[in-house]
Amino acid sequence: MTRKQLLVAAAPVAAAVPLAKLGLAGAATPASPPSHAGMAMAMDPIGHAAMIGNDVPAPGGPNDLAALLYPPKPLPHQPGRVREYTLVAEDRQIEVAKGVFFSAWTYNGTSPGPVIRATEGDLLRVKLANASSHPHTIHFHGIHPSNMDGVFEIVEPGGSYTYEFPARPYGMQLYHCHSTPLKKHIAKGLYGAFIIDPPKPRKPAQELVMVLNGFDTDGDGENNFYAVNGPAFYYAKYPIRVRRSQTVRIYLANLTEFDPINSFHLHGDFFRYYPTGSSDQFEYTDTVMLCQGQRGIIEIDFANTGRFMFHAHQSEFTELGWMGFFDVVD
Amino acid sequence: MTSASAPAERRLPGPWRLWALVPLLLLAGVVALFASTGTSLLDLVGRAPPPLDQFNVRRVEFKPGEIRIRVTNPQRPKLTIASVTVDDAIVPYRLDGPAALGRLRSSTIIVPFEWVKDDPYTVGVTSSSGIQTTFDVPAAVETRGPSPRGFLGYSIIGFLVGVVPVALGLGWLPSLRRADARWVAAFMALTAGLLTFLAFDAFAEALGLQAQLPGGFQGTGLILLGIAASYLGLTFISQRFSMRGQRERSAPLEGAALATLVAIGIGLHNLGEGLAIGSSIALGELALGTFLIVGFMVHNITEGLGIAAPIAGGANVSRARLAALALVAGAPAILGGWIGGFLTSDLLGVLFFSLAVGAALQVVVEVGRYVARRAPGGLRSGHVVAGYLAGIIVMYVTGLLVA
Numbered sequence: 001m002t003r004k005q006l007l008v009a010a011a012p013v014a015a016a017v018p019l020a021k022l023g024l025a026g027a028a029t030p031a032s033p034p035s036h037a038g039m040a041m042a043m044d045p046i047g048h049a050a051m052i053g054n055d056v057p058a059p060g061g062p063n064d065l066a067a068l069l070y071p072p073k074p075l076p077h078q079p080g081r082v083r084e085y086t087l088v089a090e091d092r093q094i095e096v097a098k099g100v101f102f103s104a105w106t107y108n109g110t111s112p113g114p115v116i117r118a119t120e121g122d123l124l125r126v127k128l129a130n131a132s133s134h135p136h137t138i139h140f141h142g143i144h145p146s147n148m149d150g151v152f153e154i155v156e157p158g159g160s161y162t163y164e165f166p167a168r169p170y171g172m173q174l175y176h177c178h179s180t181p182l183k184k185h186i187a188k189g190l191y192g193a194f195i196i197d198p199p200k201p202r203k204p205a206q207e208l209v210m211v212l213n214g215f216d217t218d219g220d221g222e223n224n225f226y227a228v229n230g231p232a233f234y235y236a237k238y239p240i241r242v243r244r245s246q247t248v249r250i251y252l253a254n255l256t257e258f259d260p261i262n263s264f265h266l267h268g269d270f271f272r273y274y275p276t277g278s279s280d281q282f283e284y285t286d287t288v289m290l291c292q293g294q295r296g297i298i299e300i301d302f303a304n305t306g307r308f309m310f311h312a313h314q315s316e317f318t319e320l321g322w323m324g325f326f327d328v329v330d
Numbered sequence: 331m332t333s334a335s336a337p338a339e340r341r342l343p344g345p346w347r348l349w350a351l352v353p354l355l356l357l358a359g360v361v362a363l364f365a366s367t368g369t370s371l372l373d374l375v376g377r378a379p380p381p382l383d384q385f386n387v388r389r390v391e392f393k394p395g396e397i398r399i400r401v402t403n404p405q406r407p408k409l410t411i412a413s414v415t416v417d418d419a420i421v422p423y424r425l426d427g428p429a430a431l432g433r434l435r436s437s438t439i440i441v442p443f444e445w446v447k448d449d450p451y452t453v454g455v456t457s458s459s460g461i462q463t464t465f466d467v468p469a470a471v472e473t474r475g476p477s478p479r480g481f482l483g484y485s486i487i488g489f490l491v492g493v494v495p496v497a498l499g500l501g502w503l504p505s506l507r508r509a510d511a512r513w514v515a516a517f518m519a520l521t522a523g524l525l526t527f528l529a530f531d532a533f534a535e536a537l538g539l540q541a542q543l544p545g546g547f548q549g550t551g552l553i554l555l556g557i558a559a560s561y562l563g564l565t566f567i568s569q570r571f572s573m574r575g576q577r578e579r580s581a582p583l584e585g586a587a588l589a590t591l592v593a594i595g596i597g598l599h600n601l602g603e604g605l606a607i608g609s610s611i612a613l614g615e616l617a618l619g620t621f622l623i624v625g626f627m628v629h630n631i632t633e634g635l636g637i638a639a640p641i642a643g644g645a646n647v648s649r650a651r652l653a654a655l656a657l658v659a660g661a662p663a664i665l666g667g668w669i670g671g672f673l674t675s676d677l678l679g680v681l682f683f684s685l686a687v688g689a690a691l692q693v694v695v696e697v698g699r700y701v702a703r704r705a706p707g708g709l710r711s712g713h714v715v716a717g718y719l720a721g722i723i724v725m726y727v728t729g730l731l732v733a
Contacts, residue, residue, distance in 0.1 A: 051422070098412065098413065099412030217456070224462055319418070319419030
């Protein structure tokens with residue numbers, strides 16, 4: 001064998017040497033600092049416990065959820081007074097987590113839908129206009145005639161229907177679509193809070209509404225994100241400011257689909273929990289558990305100022321977006 | 331008038347290369363016309379389904395205090411990284427690369443994370459459309475970057491599983507020289523058998539690897555390309571060898587030239603084998619114990635026998651040349667180890683394994699031609715048939731040690 005033959009024979013080996021160099025160069029590049037132009041988010045390597053403020057990956061601006069968080073003012077007891085609401089069912093792309101868009105079905109463009117509030121004895125007239133591409137209804141929790149129950153009155157796309165019934169009993173109620181498939185219509189975002197005030201007004205408080213929900217963005221029957229009133233981690237990015245001097249009252253409802261239960265846990269303090277808000281009975285605790293559709297009223301008298309976390313005590317839900325902070329000030 | 335006179339040289343005037351452009355120009359015109367109609371044509375027959383929006387998770391690496399996730403967009407529409415989870419918890423991350431990935435573009439997601447050694451992890455990458463792609467890591471093991479230590483380590487492993495067994499196998503040469511022609515033919519057939527086994531093995535590896543590639547890379551086409559390139563490349567080389575020998579063009583190769591060809595075929599296979607071992611170690615999928623190293627040595631020693639057999643019948647070959655043959659066949663395992671251990675390309679793996687398939691097949695053909703002409707009784711002799719089957723059986727049985 002001549003030298004030339006040997007060279008030819010060794011060619012595959014020789015040819016592979018530059019490849020290896022290429023490979024080593026390629027493997028070495030990620031170690032160099034990443035370019036800022038290509039970075040989606042610059043965040044410190046911190047855990048969730050400390051994730052608060054501007055570093056939190058939550059969508060939206062500081063007051064985007066004000067209409068869902070702060071309920072309308074209660075009106076004094078006046079039997080027979082008419083309270084009118086209009087809900088428009090719309091298909092809408094909503095940002096449920098930073099940069100993640102979900103094809104939602106909404107009442108009035110948000111999920112949860114608007115807060116409906118009445119005083120016991122008011123005559124409620126709620127008009128549902130269906131501007132979406134699917135048939136929908138509104139099913140209210142409470143006491144009402146069977147033809148106002150949102151089960152038999154299907155509203156086709158383009159149609160409308162007005163639900164009319166006296167508001168009772170007082171407490172924290174809720175509403176949701178009852179079209180079939182039921183699971184789908186709830187998971188897509190058709191639900192909201194429904195507050196009925198007692199004839200004797202509750203004592204003044206800083207009132208908040210919290211609807212616990214989740215979003216199954218990839219349609220596999222499991223929620224990818226959990227939240228309060230919509231976007232994941234929203235109240236971690238924008239803590240809820242409250243004053244220590246006055247009671248904080250939270251109208252709390254669980255409308256999470258797929259997961260049988262959800263919960264609310266407060267750090268650094270205790271609260272009175274009134275199941276369904278329909279009586280004076282309460283439990284003094286820092287954690288409550290709610291099954292699907294369960295709700296109640298929480299009253300907190302903060303002992304201290306500072307930042308106090310609140311979240312689901314299911315750690316998984318917490319780390320998938322259901323957490324926030326109170327910013328308690330004097 | 332005889333109609334038998336063929337219309338032999340009736341060429342039209344003009345440069346043929348220029349005329350060859352005609353269909354291409356026509357195509358460009360039709361494409362432009364079609365593109366100008368927009369999507370209206372599609373509306374006639376239906377609507378396109380939404381994209382899957384699944385990422386292709388190429389590699390997950392564990393470094394001290396961080397997890398690196400390499401993702402590729404396998405689909406035509408853009409795909410945007412919007413959220414990242416580790417074990418179903420949303421985590422902060424930064425990107426080395428763009429967040430919005432065009433077709434077949436990749437980014438590395440760097441997650442600061444205090445992972446626990448040997449624990450299983452599930453990483454998830456969610457697109458802006460909410461579709462989550464998850465990837466399971468059975469046990470977290472630190473991925474080492476290129477270092478002199480690692481370089482040395484892969485070199486030693488490659489040397490042990492590649493060069494050493496081939497060199498040892500060449501030690502059968504004195505014995506083969508004393509065997510009669512029928513036995514030499516049997517060992518030549520054994521060489522063909524083991525090379526056929528290696529070709530099948532490499533083909534299966536290539537198919538398995540390409541299945542993990544995004545469809546856009548057309549892994550099967552790449553395999554065909556690799557096989558064709560190495561088969562034809564080796565055919566060309568063997569042609570050159572036989573011309574050197576001043577023999578007629580169709581004469582089969584023999585002696586050192588055939589041994590060199592066998593060595594190249596085996597070398598290409600060992601390149602792929604080294605790459606597979608290297609990347610398995612790097613990704614923590616392979617526990618490379620003493621047993622496995624010994625297994626590879628036993629498995630590969632027959633490769634040395636395969637190189638020795640063609641030389642046995644011919645003239646003496648110097649020790650330097652034998653050493654060179656051992657290096658050609660064995661050293662690519664070292665190179666493969668480096669590439670597999672330090673580089674993140676499964677694309678290269680597919681290419682290397684398919685090159686090995688073509689090379690091994692070509693050498694089988696070459697050995698077959700030799701045996702058919704030179705062996706007593708040709709291809710149909712009992713020694714040859716038994717030798718060929720024995721080659722496959724030996725590889726299968728010793729393969730049990732490393733499977």
